[in-house]
Amino acid sequence: MTVLHLLENIKHQQDASLTFRRSCRSGICGSCAMKINHLAKLACKTRAKAEAEKHGEILIEPMENMPLIKDLIVDMSPFWREIDRNTPWLVWDEATRDSNRENLLTNEQQYISGKVADCIMCGCCFSDCVSRVFDKNFNGPASLAKIHRFVADPRDKEGAKRVHGLVEMGLWSCTHCYFCWSQCPRDVRPVAAISALRVLSMRSLDPSQGARHVQAFIDSVKKTGMLNEATLYLRTMRTATLKDLDLILKMALKRKAPSPFRRPLPRIEEVRSLFHLCKETAEK
Amino acid sequence: MKYAYYPGCVAKSSAPELYDSTSLVAEKLGIELIELTAASCCGAGAVNEANPFLNVLLNARTFSMAENLGLNILTICSTCQGVMGQVKWQLNSDPALMARTNEALSKINMKYEGRVQIKHLLWALIDDFGLSKLEGQVSRPLRGLKVAPFYGCYILRPPETLQFDDHENPTSLDQLITVLGAESVHYEGETKCCGFPILFVQRETAFDMAATYLNNAKQSGADLLVTPCPLCHISLDTYQGKSVKRKETEINLPVVHLSQLVGLALGVEPEKLGFSKHMVSTARVLRESLQLPL
Secondary structure, three states, rough: OEEHHHHHHHHHHHOOOOOOOOOOOOOOOOOOOEEOOOEEEEEEHEEEEHHHHHHOOOEEEEOOOOOEEOOOEOHHHHHHHHHHOOOOOOEEEEOOOOOOOOOOOHHHHHHHHHHOOOOOOOHHHHOOOHHHHOOOOOOOHHHHHHHHHHHHOOOEEHHHHHHOOOOOOOOOOOOOHHHHEEEEOOOHHHHHHHHHHHHHHHOOOOHHHHHHHHHHHHHHHHHHOOOOHHHHHHHHHHHHHHHHHHHHHHHHHHHOOOOOOOOOOOOOOHHHHHHHHHHHHHHH | OOEEEEOOHHHHHHOOOHHHHHHOOOOOOEEEEEOOOOOOOOOOHHHHOOOHHHHHHHHHHHHHHHHHOOOOOOOHHHHHHHHHHHHHHHHHHHHHHHHHHHHHOOOOOOOOOOOOOEEHHHHHHHHHHOHHHHHHHHOOOOOOOOEEEEOOOOOOOOHHHHHHOOOOOOOHHHHHHOOOOEEEEEOOOOOOOOOOOOOOHHHHHHHHHHHHHHHHHHHHHOOOOEEOOHHHHHHHHHOOOHHHHHHHOOOOOEEEEEEEEHHHHOOOOOOOOOHOOOOOOOOOHHHOOOOOOO
């Protein structure tokens, strides 16, 4: 018996006013997303017995990050608004499009964009996104994954240009909490798509604080093989470092303020060789 | 028990108490740690966002070092655990990537064969050492101490790449806390993000995350919070004063490393374990709950 069966039994036998969305009962339509024992899931794919055995109860709540309408139904407008923020459809590149035949992707191209193409827009990732709870400007995992789906599609005219403007939509606000990976009923793994978008943003010389942070990290590892917390902090925060002077002083008194001077690792030349190899590969 | 020890960057920089307390715990339990002194940073997810293949290579190089020693890797940082676990999963499930990686590693005369296991200290204590054996070594049971476990992200998710605890209903930290004689308390947020990954980018958002979960832990009656991740420790301890200030509240919840809590129960003196190194003082809780001076 699934949690959806359970809810239907309650509705039919105990309380006809109980309200929830459902349609396909097969994990395809994404309608019955709700929080089951604190995590967003599809009720039709979730076994009631397994939940009860694992948690000792089955706590059912409406999804988070969206306003409640009634019982288990939320207003998904915030979710759709974020999806709509960046042209969520294929913009054909007419220069390369062959109008006399179907323009198919290769298997490899399909694999790259295919994971996100499996998204059923259920909202589970949006509901469980920790960043979205605290930052309403973050457009959420599904929206960013959708953008990557078209960036990775060679038929799309916009392509990598879609990355421009993503910083304002919260490209660097994702914390990598991986809830969007673990809770996606279709294994879309939006966080991986977000990482891929960040790679592209770095390549297009993104000047934002997020990109600066990653670059400082990379430079530190290249120089010494290790993370230099002090230089990472200074290069990311710049003048905002002043906000934490009290903290830095307190850490120094406790002899735990990271030193900006760090000796390279033994065998650092191996690490540098790997950097060089990757640079060569990227250039090819 | 013998491991190729990978302490990670933070334990050797801004969290020396984590490094020191791990050494003391290992010594007490007879766990031999062969430190991989030439291993590089795992990339902490940041390298992957500039160059995913470099992220794979740096970690595969570390795996190769451990394989050469014929040992599994022991980590004391959830972030290192998460990143290395994910790279190992990628390599072991993608023969083409494995071949490409080994081709690159061959240029520095190294090879990764896919054998190494990567284990966080928490997992090693449960899986390899055994909780009942650990219980037998406890000389100072932490009775009366209410401990809030903070699992965070990288030791639980993504579940496919970690495959240890149940990511939906984790119990590993709770089991350890109980074996040490303390009481584990639950609160909303113990498996959420501490905010560290965006601390230097979206400072206010990170502060709000940390303050919310710290407050929840405090409200649940916790005397202190324990974390298996030094990055969570930075967010929850180092920046606690600043994050709770935004909420206009007073929390003062001490946050300690997993190895410190174990060391305490094994009878090591708090000072040696670095209990005085935290930004939020642990003196009151040690004095009032365990009658220990600091």
